[in-house]
Amino acid sequence: MDGAPLDARTALLRADCASCTGLCCVVPAFAASADFAIDKPAGTPCPHLALDSRCRIHDELPQRGFPGCTAFDCLGAGQRVTARFAPRSWRDAPDEVAAAFEEARGLHELLWYVADALARPLPVELRVGLATTYAALDAAVDAGEPAGPWFPRVDPLLRRASDAVRTAWPAARQLRRADLAGADLRGADLRGADLRGALLLGADLTGARLADADLVGADLRGARLAGADLRGALFLTPVQVAAAVGDARTLLPEHLARPGRWRG
Known part of the structure; x- marks a missing residue:
């Protein structure tokens, strides 16, 4: 399904490769691994990047050894x-x-989180603070400001927003930074859970329910999400979704697109 925006704010937070010069194929470094077939130093264009700034193997990246892309x-x-x-x-x-x-991407990640928070029913004072912060972050991108100093400034607002949303789940599980790599969480009720920074690498979340779960920084690489319900999950990003393994039954928030490789 196509991702519908949280609101007008998220329009600029969607990658438009046709309007880019292939920066993701040039700037980051990657090492030969299960995710990348070759070593590529930072600032060096990938050999598959064409002169028109398009990837020559975009439609067959996993098959060619580049699932990380x-x-x-x-x-x-x-x-x-x-x-x-x-x-x-x-x-x-x-x-x-x-x-x-690199700095703009960090700021856009924060913009994504703030936009998500602003789509929630929150106290007026908190909404005002978030809206002001969104505008300041947006201006910081245009000004070329570094992203680092913004994280500690924005995080308290995001935590307040998370706490306000998750009060609806007083018995929610507290799993912040928990090591759940490979854990069997099939059918788990994780609604309203604090999963900030949790390691869910390869975890089996088949049929799990994650409404209002705080997923900031949660590592979902290889996590199995078949039939899982992530509608309403807090701060879930396209990167986390793309890194996980879902299927046709996986329920995502409206603003997130289902990866084309999710089948069955």
Whole structure:
């Protein structure tokens, strides 16, 4: 299904590869592994990047040994940095563009979280603070500010929003930073759970319910989500969804697209 925006704010948080110069294929480094077939240093274009800034093997990335690429999402930072530097590109100013892309992606991640929070029923004072922060983050992207100092400034607001949403689940499980790698969580009731920073690598969440669960920083790589209900999950990102393994029965929030490789 196509991802519907949380509201107008998320329009700029959707990757538009047609408006980008392939920054995700140039800026990040990756090492030969199960996720990438080759080593690629940071700032070096992938050999599969064509002159028109398109991936030559985009439709067969997993089969060609690049499943890690399918789990990457710049959250709209790529096209925004491309537009800021136009008509120059990473070919003209590689270090400058690379640094801008990395910072913009961090800020866009925060924008995603704040936009998610603003879509929730929250106290007026908290909503005002979040809306003000969203506007400041948006301006910070245009100004090329570093993302690092913003995380400790935004996190308290996100925690307050999470607490406000999860009060509906007083018996919710507290699993912050829990090591649940490979855990059998089939059918688990995780509604309203605090799963911030939890390691869910390869966990079996088949049929689990995660409404209002706080998933900031949760590692969902290889997590099995067949038939799981993630509608309403807090701060779930496209990157987390793409890294997991779901199926046709997996229920996602409206604003998140179902990965094409999820079948059955």
